[in-house]
Amino acid sequence: xSNPAPIPDQTPRLQLRRISKRYPGCLANDAIDLSIAPGExxxxxxxxxxxxxxxxxxxxxxxHADSGEMIWQxxxxxxxxxxxxRGLGIGMVFQHFSLFxxxxxxxxxxxxxxxxxxxxxxxxxxIREVSQRYGMALEPERLVHSLSIGERQRVEIIRxxxxxxxxxxxxxxxxxxxxxxxxxxxxxxxxxxAEGCSILFISHKLGEVRALCHSATVLxxxxxxxxxxxxxxxxxxLAQLMVGEAADLITDYPKVMGADAFLSVTGLxxxxxxxxxxxxxxxxxxxxxxxxxGVAGVAGNGQDELLALLSGEERLPRNDxxxxxxxxxPVAHLQPDARRKLGLAFVPAERLGHGAVPELSLxxxxxxxxxxxxxxxxxxxxxGKVEALAEDIIRRFGVKTPxxxxxxxxxxxxxxxxxxxxxxxxxxxxLLVAAHPTWGVDxxxxxxxxxxxxxxxxxxxxxLVISEDLDELFQISDRLGALCGGRLSALQATVDTQLSDVxxxxxGQFDAPHSPAPVAL
Numbered sequence: 001x002s003n004p005a006p007i008p009d010q011t012p013r014l015q016l017r018r019i020s021k022r023y024p025g026c027l028a029n030d031a032i033d034l035s036i037a038p039g040e041x042x043x044x045x046x047x048x049x050x051x052x053x054x055x056x057x058x059x060x061x062x063x064h065a066d067s068g069e070m071i072w073q074x075x076x077x078x079x080x081x082x083x084x085x086r087g088l089g090i091g092m093v094f095q096h097f098s099l100f101x102x103x104x105x106x107x108x109x110x111x112x113x114x115x116x117x118x119x120x121x122x123x124x125x126x127i128r129e130v131s132q133r134y135g136m137a138l139e140p141e142r143l144v145h146s147l148s149i150g151e152r153q154r155v156e157i158i159r160x161x162x163x164x165x166x167x168x169x170x171x172x173x174x175x176x177x178x179x180x181x182x183x184x185x186x187x188x189x190x191x192x193x194a195e196g197c198s199i200l201f202i203s204h205k206l207g208e209v210r211a212l213c214h215s216a217t218v219l220x221x222x223x224x225x226x227x228x229x230x231x232x233x234x235x236x237x238l239a240q241l242m243v244g245e246a247a248d249l250i251t252d253y254p255k256v257m258g259a260d261a262f263l264s265v266t267g268l269x270x271x272x273x274x275x276x277x278x279x280x281x282x283x284x285x286x287x288x289x290x291x292x293x294g295v296a297g298v299a300g301n302g303q304d305e306l307l308a309l310l311s312g313e314e315r316l317p318r319n320d321x322x323x324x325x326x327x328x329x330p331v332a333h334l335q336p337d338a339r340r341k342l343g344l345a346f347v348p349a350e351r352l353g354h355g356a357v358p359e360l361s362l363x364x365x366x367x368x369x370x371x372x373x374x375x376x377x378x379x380x381x382x383x384g385k386v387e388a389l390a391e392d393i394i395r396r397f398g399v400k401t402p403x404x405x406x407x408x409x410x411x412x413x414x415x416x417x418x419x420x421x422x423x424x425x426x427x428x429x430x431l432l433v434a435a436h437p438t439w440g441v442d443x444x445x446x447x448x449x450x451x452x453x454x455x456x457x458x459x460x461x462x463x464l465v466i467s468e469d470l471d472e473l474f475q476i477s478d479r480l481g482a483l484c485g486g487r488l489s490a491l492q493a494t495v496d497t498q499l500s501d502v503x504x505x506x507x508g509q510f511d512a513p514h515s516p517a518p519v520a521l
Contacts (some may be wrong), residue, residue, distance in 0.1 A: 001066075002164070003122045004219070004306035009463075010038060011038075011073075011074060012035045012071070012199075013035060013036055013037060013040075013072070013073055013166060013167060013198045013308075013386065014034070014035070014059070014070070014071070014072055014073075014167055014198065015033075015034070015035045015036075015037045015070070015071035016032060016033060016034040016035075016055070016058075016059070016068065016069075016070055016071075017068055017069045017070075017071070018031040018032070018033060018067065018068040019032045019033075019058060019065045019067075019068035019069075019070070019071075019410055020029070020032070020065060020066050020067045020068055021033075021051075021054050021055075021056065021058060021063065021064075021065050021309040022028065022066055023068055024049070025223050025402045025502065026060050027401070028054040028222055029055055029058070029222050030051075030222040030223045031050045031068070031223070032051070032068070032140055032219070032222075033224060034053060034055070034196045034217055035223075036087045036167070036200060037198065038166075038196045038197075038198055038216065039194065039196050039198065039413075040193065040197045040198050040199070040214050040218070041190075041192045041193050041198075041211035041212055041213045041214050042198070042199065042200050042213060042215050042497045043201050043202070043203065043209045043212075043216065043217070043230055044056075044200060044201070044202050044219065044222055045202075045209065045215055045216055045217070045218045045219070045238065045241070045447045046218060046242055046442070047220070047242055047243055047414070047443075047444050047445070048221035048223075048400075048412035048413055048414025048415055048441055048442045048444075048445055049216045049400045049412045049414070049415055050084060050219040050220055050221065050222065050442075051219050051221075051222040051223075052066055052202055052219055053412065053489070054173070055173060055219075055395070056072065056092065056169055057094075058070075058079070058170065058208075059079065059085070059090065059167075059200075060079070060082055060085045060090060060169060061079035061080055061081045061082045061083075061084055061085040062082060064079075064080075064090065067256075070435050073166075077124075078266060078279055080440075082451075083141060083514075084353040086112075086163065086278075088166070088406070089164065089165050089167060089383070090165065090166070090167045090173070091161075091163050091165040091168050091169065091247050092160065092170075092326075093156045093157050093159075093160045093168075093169065093170050093171060093173055094152045094156065094171055095154070097155075097156060099144045099154050099155060100144065100158070100395065101143070101144045101145040102143065102144075102145060103143065104120065104140065104141050104142060104143055104144070105127065105138055105139065105142055105144065105145060105147075105155050105275070106120035106121070106123050106124050106127055106140035106141065106142070107120045108144060108159065108510060109123060109127060109140075109158070109159045109162060110355035111156070112159050112161065112163075113159075113163060115303065116440065119131060121141070122142040122498070123140070123162075124141070124185055124388035124510075125128060126162065126198075127140040127158065127162070128140060128156055130161060130162055131154065131158050132156070133188075134158065134161065134184060134185060134188050136154040136157060136158060136185075136368045136486070138151065138154055138155060138504060139165070139276065140146070140495075141158070141329070142276045142280070142347060143276075144389035146274050146276045146277060147276075147300075148299045148304050148315070149246055150302065151273060151299055151300050153173075154299075154321055157173055157185075161188070165197060165198070165461065166194065166197060166198065167200065167227075168189075168198070168199045168200070168204075169198060169199075169200045170189075170199065170201050171200065171202045172201070172202060172204070173185065173201075173519075174203065174208060174435055182208060182226050184371070186208070186211070186212050188229075188395065190200035190212075193499070195292070201213055202313055204441060204442045204443055204446065204509070205471075206230075206235040206238045206239065206443065207471075209230045209373075210230040210233065210235070211231075211236070211462065213230045213231075214229070215227065215229055215230070216228050216230050216238075218230070218242055220240045222440065224283060225241060225242075225505075226241050228241065232411065237424055239443045239444075242442065242443065243442075243444045245304050249473055252475065253450070253454050253475065253476055254496050255478050255493070256290060256291055256457070256478050256492055257286055257291065257478070258287075258288030258289060258290045258291030258462070258478065259289045259290050260288060260289060260461070261286040261287065261288050261289075261462075262287060262289045262326060262327050262343075262430055262431055263285070263286060263287040263310075263325075263431050263460035263462050263464065264285075264286045264324070264325045264326075265283055265284060265285040265286070265310075265323065265324050266279055266322070266323060266325075266326065267283075267284065267323060268281055268282070268283035268285075268306075268309065268323050269281055269282055269283070270305060270309060270314070270316070272299075272305055272491070277304075277305065278300060278301060278302040278305055278485070279305070279486050280301075280302050280305055280306060281485075281486045281487050282487070283306065283486075283487075283488045284488070285464075285481075285488060285491070286491075287431070287462040287463065287464050288375075288459065288462060289430070289460050289462050290457060290458070290460050290461070290462070290477065291457060291463070292399065292457050292463040292464075292476055292477050292478050292479075292490060293357075293462075293463070293465070293476040293477060293478065293479050293480075293481070294465045294466075294472075294474075294476070294477030294479070294480045294481070294494075295302070295346065295462050295464065295466045295467075295480075295481050295482065295483060295488070296467065296470060296473055296480065296481070296482040296483070296502050296505070297466075297468070297482050297484060298468070298484075298506055299468065299485035301344075301484050301485055301486065301506075302337055302350075302483045302485070302486040302487075303466050303483060304349070306466070306483070307346075307348070307433065307435055307466065307487070308342075309324065309332070310324065310335035310346075310464070311336055311339070311344070311346045311348075311433065312331075312334055312335055312337075312338070312339045312344075312435050313336065314334070315334070316332040316333055316388050316393060317333065317334045319465060320332055320333070320508070321506075324497040326339070326342045326343060326430070326431060327342070327343070327430065328398060329342060332365075333488075337372070337460070340369070340372060340427075341372060342430070343429050343430030343431055343434075344395045344429060344430075344431050344433070345369075345413050345424035345427050345429035345431070345432045345478070346369075346431070346432075346434075347420055347421055347434040347435060347437060347438050347464075348455065349439070351413065351416050351417055351420060352408065352409060354414070355416075355417075355420040356368075356408040356416060356419070356420055357408060358407065358408050358409035359407055359408075359409065360404070360407065360408060360411075361403060361404060361405045361406065361407060361408075362390050362393075362394070362404050362406055362407075362411075362419060363387055363389075363390040363404040363405065363407060364386075364407050365388050365419070365423070366386060366389050366390040366404075366423050369385050369423060369424065370389060370423060370427055373427055375389065379501075387404055390404040391404055391425075393419055393423055393426060394409045394422075395421070396422060396449060397418040397419065397421070397422035398418065398448055399411070399415050399418050399419045399422070399446075400412070400415050401419075405508050412444035413441060414441030415445070416440050416444075416447060417437070417439075417445065417449065418441075418449060419437070421437060421449055421452060422452070425452055425456050426460075428459075429461055430460075430461060430462065430464045431458075431461065431462045431463075431464070432453075432456060432461055432462070432464070433463075433464045433466075434453070434463065434464070434465050434466070435465075435466045435467075435470075436466070436469075437449050437453065437465060437467065437479070438450070438467075438469065438472055439469070440469075448474075448518040449476065450472075450476050453465070454476065454478055456462060465477065470499060470502060473494075473502075474494060474497075474499070476493060477494050479491045479492060479493055479494060479496050480492055480493075480502060481505065482502055482505035482506045483506075484505065484506055484507060484508040484510075485508055486506070487506040487510065489510045490510070503509065
């Protein structure tokens with residue numbers, strides 16, 4: 001992938017001058033200056049909580065700055081709402097989805113584009129054409145609630161790319177794409193930039209920032225910490241600009257063998273009643289105590305279904321109970337709370353609404369899954385113990401929040417993810433099942449999460465990680481496999497696996513011989 005060419009000097013498409021925004025107890029943006037030229041792909045980097053999302057929402061009209069000014073194509077503007085922003089030619093893909101779950105893909109896109117764009121039925125051919133062209137296939141008539149997390153992200157991206165835009169804001173757009181899909185998206189973004197569209201790109205994948213972006217602005221603690229040309233920096237240098245110290249952020253963890261299998265899945269087949277869903281076919285899987293097993297796959301290939309069957313959200317008849325077992329005990333018919341009593345902890349793919357209740361405090365969210373850990377006695381909640389647990393999670397996992405009473409929705413994505421993962425790990429599970437554990441989090445939070453997973457592994461827990469981030473899976477997994485069309489490849493030791501092997505498995509090539517690992521000379 002070639003490095004991006006520099007952008008010649010020209011009148012900025014967007015200028016921000018000393019933008020500030022304060023929330024109770026938090027100065028989110030502190031006198032931020034930012035300039036983006038026509039045709040420029042500009043990265044905005046920083047830790048979760050550095051102020052990136054607040055700044056993007058100000059540009060898009062979701063929230064309003066307390067002070068400072070915005071200059072759009074040479075004219076000062078006051079962005080009142082997203083409709084005004086879209087009218088000016090600004091589109092945004094949010095990290096957290098803004099879709100109506102009971103409506104179809106086409107209906108969601110039609111709502112965003114307005115009546116002049118046509119009816120949902122009229123938009124369906126264009127949705128198919130655009131989504132196919134960008135390597136993110138979508139069926140326009142599908143209801144959003146039936147889509148996987150990755151497929152919902154595709155709707156957000158396609159909805160934005162179908163509009164006539166002059167500035168495209170992308171918040172973690174590749175977090176649920178395969179490397180090939182990300183490369184195809186980058187081809188599209190470069191074409192848009194060549195046609196004069198400006199792109200503001202937020203990503204924690206530093207390699208793709210270096211490959212794609214012409215320039216970068218780094219935020220730290222709500223302030224501009226510096227500017228750089230990403231192609232001229234290493235990942236470690238970018239990480240150091242973001243967090244100040246990068247020594248522990250990029251680590252190769254030793255691989256281990258594990259002990260006896262704790263999670264055993266044998267011949268698991270499950271018919272999905274959803275006509276647009278994925279059915280599972282003869283899944284065989286075991287995860288040993290003291291190891292991490294990683295499962296890759298393109299979104300919509302059975303990840304959500306497997307997670308639901310492991311967590312107990314979907315159950316099998318009692319006579320099929322032995323299909324899934326924990327420590328030799330059949331569990332496939334058990335409710336989620338019964339499985340937790342046997343040692344299960346679970347980190348779902350969706351943080352808000354599934355992993356945490358947005359309106360509840362962090363303390364109450366801690367209680368949701370840890371209530372069996374002595375937090376309830378004779379039907380009464382032991383508030384002191386709940387507060388102590390929440391405080392322990394915040395302290396040990398470096399969660400940035402005012403206190404335990406802050407609502408879950410007030411946390412940045414990375415901080416909420418650290419809280420959810422900490423809540424599960426501090427229950428000292430025998431088995432942890434984690435979906436996309438570092439999706440959309442910064443390098444510092446990802447390093448914290450990875451260290452916590454390795455520490456839990458080394459304490460003897462069996463860990464299953466389902467992720468679309470292949471770099472992450474190779475970094476922390478002891479064995480690897482991939483899902484495709486509801487089938488799971490055989491698991492293979494990570495040290496004996498190449499990226500091309502996993503790519504083949506993700507495409508359903510389970511029986512092809514794998515590439516041997518290179519031998520050090």
